[in-house]
Amino acid sequence: MYALIVPASTPFVLLAILMALSWWEDHVLPTPPAKPGEVLTEAPFTPVAPAEHAELPRTDTALTREVTGR
Numbered sequence: 001m002y003a004l005i006v007p008a009s010t011p012f013v014l015l016a017i018l019m020a021l022s023w024w025e026d027h028v029l030p031t032p033p034a035k036p037g038e039v040l041t042e043a044p045f046t047p048v049a050p051a052e053h054a055e056l057p058r059t060d061t062a063l064t065r066e067v068t069g070r
Helices: 002-027 059-069
Strands: none
Touching: none
């Protein structure tokens, strides 16, 4: 029975090892700077003011005109 389990599980074990190494590379290993001596900095986030929306035409006036015209 074990002779069948080992060959069938080999691809899944290799995939798990590959995923673990990928995670290790992304989360544990330090990232080298872009250029030697350059400090990585991010631009400060400045929120943008919300855009002013034009007032929508009122629908109740058009409906009232149609109803009163009948």
